[in-house]
Amino acid sequence: MTELLLQTCVNAVYAASFMALIAVGLMLIFGVMGVVNFAHGELFMLGAYCVVFVYADREFPFFLAVMIGLVFVGGLGILMERALFRPVRDNPLAGLIASIGLLLMLQAAIAMGFGVRMEHLPPPSQATFHLFGLDGVVVALQRLYVIVGAGIVLVSLWLFLRRTRFGWALRACAQDPEAAALQGISINGTARLAMFIAAAMAGVAGALAAPLVRTYPYMGHSVIVTAFIVTIVGGLGSLGGAVVAAILYGFVHTFVTTFSDGVVADIVGLLLMLFVLVLRPTGLLGVRERD
């Protein structure tokens, strides 16, 4: 039983790390730009396809593919901000619809370029480690990549937001864009930076997890649904809330899957969201907006 509990905890840490990478990016876009980016799952998908193209098809090293995924998807994020979200900045509904349109275009583009079947990615490593000296507690190196990658990215983001002028500018824009603009902060530049960071986080999540998940053009769909649950539970606009909610959701979903089954776990995940919304309508760490 101890081994089962520990293995489940290890699985939950992976699930939380994976989800935090995606949900925090989604939250960052919402916080700074006020856009509900439905295409965020497709940014995750593009990161995975960068690995397909660079690592699986061209046989370059895996981590080079991950870096290319980060830069490429981050760059696409900048493009999205300029071409898609900036023209409709004052209209959240238009931003949402624009992101849905982009989602369909990205799915179609990948389906045309790579086909619709699940991609085969040879594992970069088959190494596994037994934790705590127990045979029944195993973690694969590939899953460690995701856990460590998420840790590095999230800590870096936290330091960036807390310790750098660009980070302060981002937070200022998230809190009050007009006041930030009056202080000389470029709203456009800040939005561009937020979009790059958020897209790059989704891209790196997709790239690191590509050998572990089903990589196909519509893979973003299941991810975005969970990411929305996490952001709502965490509290809209709260990056810390997104991390806490990702951890909570990851543990709850993984434990319910292990001790009941996956179908029940999905239902419990939704109930968790309802439960939190009933008790705290603003989410775990969300702040009530002033009228």
Next chain:
Amino acid sequence: MLAVPVHRILNREPKDACPDGVRDDGNQGEKPMSQNLHQRKIGRRTFLGATVAGAAMAGGLAPARLSAANKTVKIGFLAPLTGPVSAWGLPGLYGCRIWAEQVNAAGGVRIGDDSYNVEFVSYDNEYATDKAKVGASQLVFDEGVKFIMMLGGDTWPGVQRISNESGMLVSTLLPSDLSPDTPNLIAPCEVHPIYNVTGVSWLADNMPELKTAVICAQDDALGRPSVATYLAAFEAHGIQSEDPVFFSLETTDFAPVMTKLLSSNPDILCLDTAYADFVHPLCEQAHQQGFKGKIISCTADYYEQIIEKTSKEFMEGFIFQFPDFDDPALNEPQINFAAPNEFYAEYIERWPDQWSAVSWEYASIMDLWVQGAQRAGSVEPQDVLAGMKQGGTGKHAFGEASWWGKELFGIDNALVGNWPVVVIENGKAVIKEYRSIPDWWSMHGNLLVKHFTEMGEMYHQRG
């Protein structure tokens, strides 16, 4: 909802499915794409887009072959060509294209006094009920097909009413779709999931030391009847099984599922009828979490890739039900599939790494359809159905078979006979034996009924 396949946008088949247009008849480009587009009442932009796409493709179109056939019969192919279930649709369409080319090149099919070229009209239902309904309507009423081949499962309810009202003959790979309310639905090739009992039976006979099993499946119309079948088979052969573990179709991480499965330290890991997209990560997780027993599964599509992700040693002895058609055992005299080894070679040459469980099945159903049509002397759906069931027997791909199913499905519309047990040996799928499904049923049929009933999968329990 958000997963819109490419061909919906461009109003044409997905690239993988049909690079040469809407028709799959072997005589590529016989019907102009523009005609089909006009029938669908499309907008100007879509038309222009499709025209550009069509013009781009036109360079690749081969001229129609000359043929002795004087008529054309259209056959509908209504299956998932995109999405996670596409492995059980798209490869079947590829097989049909080879079949049609061979038949049409030989002068077509002689039925009554006429020769017919066979033309496949495909529609991607994305394994969605509503899309299957639209597809069936289009195939029956717009295209005038005489027979529709489906994967079935969750998509059949969308087609049932159209089939019943129009009298359209429809085939499914999943006999669990059959009921007394489906008089025009037949399962002439695959008796999923009943044939899975042959794998368990073979395993019990050859590895009697394995006594405990766990089962996992996606929670849908493919997974649940299959779970009932495996539970019955394990019970019949004295193998103790834990409660089955279900996971949702949206599952991305299979580590928790596998942790639960392996927590009871089973001898046998049963992957049920999990989709190919699920079998791969499940095997990978089983390997990573140190499973040492035997794996049994309905399918092992693209198993070479699973070996690459795990190891040859790990996959040694993996039991499933679908052979590669280069297997010498398919040349035995009772096999009713023309030149299986050559079919496989042609298939692999054209679509490398695309061979799946269904690559041959829809083509095999077409063989049975031709037999039925020739017996009836007509291509009309009800005549062909009567011709197929004439005498209560038919030539199934793996030998003589009987129309059966009343006890389990309420209707004798499943063609049941022998089925192969396939085992991976040294990295290659090998047919170990053909086992009789009717023989197993005569000994253990009550268990199958019991577990189908407990799972709510008997025909009278389904909604």
